[in-house]
Amino acid sequence: xxxxKDCMEKMQNVKIIxxxxxxxxxxxxxxxxxxxxxxxxxxxxxxxxxxxAGSILYDKQLNISRTxxxxxxxxxxxxxxxxxxxxxxxxxxxxxLGAKAPLQNDILHKDEISNExxxxxxxxxxxxxxxxxxxxxxxxxxxxxKSNRAIIYEASALHAGxxxxxxxxxxxxxxxxxx
Numbered sequence: 001x002x003x004x005k006d007c008m009e010k011m012q013n014v015k016i017i018x019x020x021x022x023x024x025x026x027x028x029x030x031x032x033x034x035x036x037x038x039x040x041x042x043x044x045x046x047x048x049x050x051x052x053a054g055s056i057l058y059d060k061q062l063n064i065s066r067t068x069x070x071x072x073x074x075x076x077x078x079x080x081x082x083x084x085x086x087x088x089x090x091x092x093x094x095x096x097l098g099a100k101a102p103l104q105n106d107i108l109h110k111d112e113i114s115n116e117x118x119x120x121x122x123x124x125x126x127x128x129x130x131x132x133x134x135x136x137x138x139x140x141x142x143x144x145x146k147s148n149r150a151i152i153y154e155a156s157a158l159h160a161g162x163x164x165x166x167x168x169x170x171x172x173x174x175x176x177x178x179x
Contacts, residue, residue, distance in 0.1 A: 014138050015152040017084050020122065021077065026148050027126045029073050033097065034171070036070040053169065054098040061093070070097060074173050077122055081150045088152070091178035093117060099169035100134065100161055108137070112155035117176050119155040123147060124171040132166035145170060 021029065038055040056064050057071045074095050082088045111119045121136060125147050134145035138159040143151050153159070155176050164170040
């Protein structure tokens with residue numbers, strides 16, 4: 001427990017939780033989600049628009065609720081994260097799967113405008129080398145993409161994901177949860 005607390009205190013605006021799942025559970029979750037028939041590819045000609053691979057599994061405001069293996073697995077991962085901290089609630093607003101390809105940087109954005117929610121990113125790839133990059137920028141903090149890591153921050157914080165420099169997609173689950 002002390003290790004979690006030490007890790008969470010390292011960043012001022014971002015809480016970091018490493019080793020959320022056992023290695024075997026992470027590998028199973030990754031394979032289950034990657035092979036599920038829920039992924040979409042969004043292509044935009046506008047240079048300022050998002051182009052991404054992903055899927056909205058659940059969105060309370062948009063009344064989207066997909067029944068899939070990915071949804072169940074994502075909820076179990078969220079419960080594992082929630083069990084590691086004492087401040088996350090159960091009122092999930094959105095669950096989004098995402099995958100970044102090389103050269104695919106995010107633009108700075110907010111997941112919510114109000115200060116009523118947290119964003120939780122879970123880094124899904126079971127194998128990742130630090131030289132592959134894929135960092136997440138939250139405000140002025142740079143958080144290394146690391147396999148089996150969850151990061152938690154205010155959903156109203158400006159943030160962006162950096163493109164990986166590797167032959168793999170940088171995969172993640174994005175949760176937005178009411179405080």
